[in-house]
Amino acid sequence: xxxxxxxxxFETRNRREYINITPDIEKALTESGIKEGIAxxxxxxxxxxxxxxxxxxxxxxxxELWLEKLAPEKPYNQYHHxxxxxxxxxxxxxxxxxREVCVxxxxxxxxxxxxxxxxxxxxxxxxxxxxxxxxxxx
Ligand code: ZN
Numbered sequence: 001x002x003x004x005x006x007x008x009x010f011e012t013r014n015r016r017e018y019i020n021i022t023p024d025i026e027k028a029l030t031e032s033g034i035k036e037g038i039a040x041x042x043x044x045x046x047x048x049x050x051x052x053x054x055x056x057x058x059x060x061x062x063x064e065l066w067l068e069k070l071a072p073e074k075p076y077n078q079y080h081h082x083x084x085x086x087x088x089x090x091x092x093x094x095x096x097x098x099r100e101v102c103v104x105x106x107x108x109x110x111x112x113x114x115x116x117x118x119x120x121x122x123x124x125x126x127x128x129x130x131x132x133x134x135x136x137x138x
Contacts, residue, residue, distance in 0.1 A: 002134040004032035007044075015090075018060050019120045021050075021110030026110065028133045030106070035108040037137015038081065041118060042100030045129045047090035049097035049121035064121075067093045067123075090124035097121050105137055 008021060008026045025041060036045065043050050051078040071092035072078075079088030098131055101118060110118075 006133045008131040011128050012122045014030045017122045021119045021120050032135045034135050034137040037105045042133045047124035049094045051098050052101050054115045055117045087124040093123040103114050
């Protein structure tokens with residue numbers, strides 16, 4: 001069995017952003033040479049997510065509004081976590097959007113359903129953060 005590991009680095013300009021990382025995962029898959037197996041892609045931080053959904057800007061605005069209703073960024077002092085930090089909302093948003101995705105690899109391709117794309121969801125950006133790609137198979 002082969003095993004391949006790679007990190008993707010991000011430094012977003014905004015506090016919250018959604019980035020389609022599907023091309024980066026496809027590139028990593030090509031680099032790995034693995035044709036049959038599993039790819040795990042996870043955020044390595046507790047205030048960002050990796051998730052699968054549609055690459056549609058209206059939906060991404062809906063995510064933003066929905067997450068702000070569930071866990072509004074402000075006022076900062078509404079959260080117990082915000083003693084020395086201001087990112088409690090980002091921890092909560094990440095929790096609901098998830099830490100990782102796992103995708104089957106078949107014939108050297110990501111075995112997606114229709115419209116599935118992989119996103120990095122940043123909820124406390126403007127600093128360096130990373131995503132881990134681990135691919136195993138043969
Ligand atoms: Zn925190």
